[in-house]
Amino acid sequence: SSRVAEKWVKTTCGYCSVGCGMLVGVKDDKAVAVRGNPEHPVNRGKLCPKGLSEHHILTAPGRAKTPLLRKNGTLTPVSWDEALDTMVERFAGVQQKYGADALGVVGTGQLLTEEFYTLGKLVQLGFRSRSYDGNTTLCMASAVSGYKLSFGSDGPPGSYADMETADVVMLIGANIADNHPILCHRLERDAERTLIVVDPRVTKTAMMADLHLAVKPRSDIALLNGMAHVLIRDGLIDSTYISQYTDGFHQYKEFVAEYTPERVAALTGLSEETIVRVARLYGKARAAFIGWTMGVNHSTQGAVTVAAINNLALITGNIGRAGASPFSITGQCNAMGTRESGFTSSLPGYRKFEKQADREELARLWGLDVERIPTARGLAYPDIIEAAVAGKVKALWFIATNPAVSFPNYSVLEQALRSVDFLVVQDGFHPTPTSDFADLVLPAAIWGEKEGTYTNSERRVSKVNRVVAAPGEARADFDIFLDLAERLGVREELYPGWTTTHDAYKEWQRVSAGRLCDYSGISWEQIEEESGVQWGGARLYEDGVFRHEGGRAKLYNVPCEPFVEQPTSEYPYVLNTGRTVEHWHTRTKTAKVQLLDTMAPYAWLEMNPVDARRLQLKPHDRVSVISRRGSVKNLELRITGIVAPGQVFMPFHFAETNSNLVTLGAFDPISREPNFKQCAVLVERF
Ligand code: SF4
Numbered sequence: 001s002s003r004v005a006e007k008w009v010k011t012t013c014g015y016c017s018v019g020c021g022m023l024v025g026v027k028d029d030k031a032v033a034v035r036g037n038p039e040h041p042v043n044r045g046k047l048c049p050k051g052l053s054e055h056h057i058l059t060a061p062g063r064a065k066t067p068l069l070r071k072n073g074t075l076t077p078v079s080w081d082e083a084l085d086t087m088v089e090r091f092a093g094v095q096q097k098y099g100a101d102a103l104g105v106v107g108t109g110q111l112l113t114e115e116f117y118t119l120g121k122l123v124q125l126g127f128r129s130r131s132y133d134g135n136t137t138l139c140m141a142s143a144v145s146g147y148k149l150s151f152g153s154d155g156p157p158g159s160y161a162d163m164e165t166a167d168v169v170m171l172i173g174a175n176i177a178d179n180h181p182i183l184c185h186r187l188e189r190d191a192e193r194t195l196i197v198v199d200p201r202v203t204k205t206a207m208m209a210d211l212h213l214a215v216k217p218r219s220d221i222a223l224l225n226g227m228a229h230v231l232i233r234d235g236l237i238d239s240t241y242i243s244q245y246t247d248g249f250h251q252y253k254e255f256v257a258e259y260t261p262e263r264v265a266a267l268t269g270l271s272e273e274t275i276v277r278v279a280r281l282y283g284k285a286r287a288a289f290i291g292w293t294m295g296v297n298h299s300t301q302g303a304v305t306v307a308a309i310n311n312l313a314l315i316t317g318n319i320g321r322a323g324a325s326p327f328s329i330t331g332q333c334n335a336m337g338t339r340e341s342g343f344t345s346s347l348p349g350y351r352k353f354e355k356q357a358d359r360e361e362l363a364r365l366w367g368l369d370v371e372r373i374p375t376a377r378g379l380a381y382p383d384i385i386e387a388a389v390a391g392k393v394k395a396l397w398f399i400a401t402n403p404a405v406s407f408p409n410y411s412v413l414e415q416a417l418r419s420v421d422f423l424v425v426q427d428g429f430h431p432t433p434t435s436d437f438a439d440l441v442l443p444a445a446i447w448g449e450k451e452g453t454y455t456n457s458e459r460r461v462s463k464v465n466r467v468v469a470a471p472g473e474a475r476a477d478f479d480i481f482l483d484l485a486e487r488l489g490v491r492e493e494l495y496p497g498w499t500t501t502h503d504a505y506k507e508w509q510r511v512s513a514g515r516l517c518d519y520s521g522i523s524w525e526q527i528e529e530e531s532g533v534q535w536g537g538a539r540l541y542e543d544g545v546f547r548h549e550g551g552r553a554k555l556y557n558v559p560c561e562p563f564v565e566q567p568t569s570e571y572p573y574v575l576n577t578g579r580t581v582e583h584w585h586t587r588t589k590t591a592k593v594q595l596l597d598t599m600a601p602y603a604w605l606e607m608n609p610v611d612a613r614r615l616q617l618k619p620h621d622r623v624s625v626i627s628r629r630g631s632v633k634n635l636e637l638r639i640t641g642i643v644a645p646g647q648v649f650m651p652f653h654f655a656e657t658n659s660n661l662v663t664l665g666a667f668d669p670i671s672r673e674p675n676f677k678q679c680a681v682l683v684e685r686f
Helices: 055-058 078-099 113-126 143-150 161-165 183-189 219-235 239-245 248-257 261-268 272-284 301-314 336-343 356-367 381-389 411-418 478-486 503-513 522-531 594-599 609-614
Strands: 006-014 023-025 030-036 070-072 072-079 103-107 130-134 168-172 194-198 211-213 290-291 324-327 396-400 422-427 441-442 454-455 459-465 573-577 604-607 622-626 631-638 647-651 679-685
Touching: 006 459, 023 070, 030 194, 055 647, 070 078, 072 113, 072 261, 072 573, 078 103, 078 396, 078 411, 078 422, 078 478, 103 113, 103 381, 113 130, 113 336, 113 454, 113 478, 113 503, 143 396, 161 183, 168 272, 183 441, 211 272, 219 248, 219 261, 219 272, 219 301, 219 622, 239 301, 239 522, 261 272, 290 301, 336 454, 336 503, 356 503, 381 411, 459 522, 594 609, 604 609, 609 631
Parallel strands: 103 130, 103 396, 168 194, 168 290, 194 211, 290 324, 396 422, 422 441, 573 647, 604 631
Antiparallel strands: 006 023, 023 030, 070 072, 070 441, 454 459, 573 679, 604 647, 622 631, 622 679
8 A cells, every 4th residue: 555656647658659658656756656548549548568667767776866977087976067067178179179070979769859859959050060860770760761762751651540440451570569569459350450460580470460471581672572563463553643643653663573473482482372462462452551660670771671661552552541551660759759850860840951941941940040050961870980980070979878789780889989089978877888988977867757748650749747856966858958058158049048848849849830740739738638649640641742842752663682791601590689578678777677677687599490400409508699790698599480490589688698799780871770680690509
């Protein structure tokens, strides 16, 4: 009874992009319980294990509570004044000596939209560095780029409700049962719906499917082109939609003519019959939905794979209608809010750096000289890391992200962290594998300790509320940004009269007004009342008018290329990485929630029985995974048919057995997203 809550605070889960509504119970100023919000349109009262235990994070050990500055090699507690004065002084020193872009900043989809919007202005207009990106480049940049290629703008066209309405749902590289568990309720058994799952691995989601297509790694493009081939050949396309709303069909038709079922069967490992069957299922559907996540995005061909998915939707008119959408299921709780409020791959409100009219409009809205607004995107996240290794970026500032575990090819990342003159890590927790390298640690408030909004995958803007006070001297990221602006002398210019995140939200409403991601009519009050409001309504592009000049969508020819690092006799296995339901990304939080840590305390390696027999390995043997770049030692071996022969899988959450010691530093040329998914490895007994 001592745990009975005195009050319940309505808020939104801070883990994944499903964006479940929840109530956090508070007693004696402590969070003591969580329950799903039964009135919430997304989760209807349900929560997954991470959500159900989220209150524990507010009393978890290991919080950063005071600023720490490295003095004589040791991180030493200092006042906020000393911390921020030093930061501004050291950044200025680096920028004076090496140029404005020598300051690299990486933000995160963990921030509130109001904070990310504030940070973008601070970095690009205050510090005047263009070396700025979000950790979202590690997860959904390919979806952003793919939408821009096809439709002329980012913005997922559909809603979660479309998964229910569709009669064919195809999930590609999306293990929602582990990564977006509450979405599975949208796919509960329904004789009217066919669920197709495309994944090289027999994931929990694949087990839910009517049809699981266990394609060869990275052959999804071949499958998509092969489906288009059959759809066109069999007349299962929407010729009216194609001629009214798209460009490029003639060349696309010629291009996919070469992707015959026979050729696609060889590329994917599927039978010709299966390819024809899946194409016909998709083509004959009343409404077809394609959802994808990291299996598509985490690739050097991620952006164009998204375009290949969009092609299918466009030629069959499966977009802008109930149940019909190509839909990127995002990763982090606020990946969407960060990509909209911008200054990373786009200017705020999906405006383009290179478009004079867009820059002028922003300058007018902000009362700034247009010359202040950058005319091109600066360095993306991987390029900031490369520039640090090359000695061009000399100061780094990471905010609520943990690259020492999450960035591919750890040895290069470590060089970057060691090369810079000044490294600032702003996080709710310390130590973390990244903050261990820091010259300055800034303690930040986390989810549950601050107020603002997140936007989920279906463009639903939700309120996140303050449940308890931040511990020690930890401060909201927003307050840290304003304090830095003050020290730079730009606070009144960039943030006139602002004191709260609501001030930032009000400006963001004005700045987004009239854009595709228009927040102007969505007040905080309305969000609270309706448990979230979708910008753009339930569906985009209902009128068939897209965002390219001329208003037409574009069909792209996307060739299927072999993935970068093919297996050899020396490194004979293809390593795939992914997630497990209990954990969130690098476990900065979830390792500290006892329940979750107990459920999944360490990583493992999945290997097919055929390969295990050949290597004379038994279940639970300890093994090492070795690539050309490094090795992960002492993993538990799980021998299972979940993975195909020649492939192995390990979860990427665990710092102790960091999969990024072996992954590849190869990036999508368009989105700059890393190819986390396939690299060639050797497996040995530990
Ligand atoms: Fe939170 Fe995602 Fe789980 Fe919902 S599904 S409770 S948003 S982690």
